Amino acid sequence: MGTMKLTLKAASPSKRRRQLSKNLVAYSFILPNLLGFAIFTLVPIAFSLGLSFMHWDGANEISWAGLDNFKALRDDDTFNIALKNTLWYVGGTVPLTMACSLGLAVLLNQPIRGRNFFRTVYFFPYVASLVAVAVVWNMLFFPSAGPVNELLRTLGVDNPPRWSASVDWAMPTVVMASVWRGMGYYMVIYLAALQGIPQILYESASIEGANAWQKFRHITVPLLTPATFFISIMLTISSFKVFDLILVMTNGGPGRATNVLVLHTYNTAFRQFKFGYSSSIAMVLFALVMIITVIQFYMEKRWVEYSQV
Template structure:
């Protein structure tokens, strides 16, 4: 756009302009033909549902009836719905455990695997592998590993001298940590790759300069690596946050929200209300809350990041 504005005065005036507008029209037409096959699907299956969500949330719609506009009633119901509050708190709990733990483990792995050594590609592959295996298989295996009586994890803990190892997925206190451990294990390889890309973008001169100044390894980490990784860390934190608040499939397979409601999360509450109880209107209201939590947290993170940069 900028270049056309610069060119315009120099060019002989009327005929090119007419040509140009016809060209724009032609380009617009051709451009749309490229985008349309994907865009139609995208609009119908993503954009329209997102917009419809905000309408549904203000209706009482169950599977059989029609949508009746009930204003804010769904949202008032949320205020007094104890199960909803539990789901909200559990989701926050999951996020508070999951985000820092994944950040630390994946950054640690990235630092460990950021060396030019023989066989390093193999180790990166190993670390990434859990991320591409299916949730169902992973949840089933970890459920067995966590098995309270004779599961390998508790056998290991008992061998270490812990007489009363946790009941993991059968205990209301330990089921959430068990789910978090599984998800950290599954996702760390993915974030490790993002961190590795960030680490490799740090200019070597910075490290050499720090070394000349006499900084030892820990000082170099805090004063060179951490500040240089800021954009990556920011990006990873945003994705991790959204991923944490929308967690659903792992919990559905691993604990189904239980025992009791100890691992019931927001997305699962939407699923229950919507697909198990067919209370689409109310489920949509919960979904609107999830939508704004994700949006709000992302905006807050962007603002924080901007302020730090100034």
């Protein structure tokens, strides 16, 4: 740096020098974070793609695999099941969470007493640890004697579902738990967006005789589309990453009924030490997230309304 400064000093007027020292000051602000961020995030991101084309057990020599890992994925039953389950989970969680969080936000965006109280309560499950949430859900939905099934039996359901212990019901149970946990978070985003809608729009609609549904359909929904767009992307990305909840609630079971991509990646990397192969699963996850995000951005023009109100 010192020599560079000197050459520039000789070559250029003081204006250039001022800009350089401004740059140096700015870099000094960024450096502590950038150093850690570059080494522990950017470099691993760059390597993750390369690793998926390698054979490596972490102990012996690393060797080139070409497309072997990706070809092997095709015949890996667990991978195919995990892929299908992940899409199932995302397809269930994203729309349900969005609908519930919008409902909560609309409900809370009225002149009601105790609004802060309700908002706090709805948000709370989101800050509770997933391990604690998963374990209490498992107990509540315990097939033989859990309170939920006892309640269903008193209500006359003779054979209540076996929830997370049954192949058919395990995934819906996990989806339910995750919707329950996440809706308060996205509600807060919707609530912020709702508060940005000018009240005058509703008032003039009322004067023109619009009913509550018409106001919701023609004012609220269109003006919320930027928030909806944003939430759909955040929620999709975070749903593809599901891990803790599933590991503690079902550990991918029963059988492989709730095995998902991240769990499969984790198991192949840290249980079987197939680092290269595991990276190729991670790449599929990454590609899926990217493709869906790009599609969402592409579709944005069709339905998101950025109006100037």
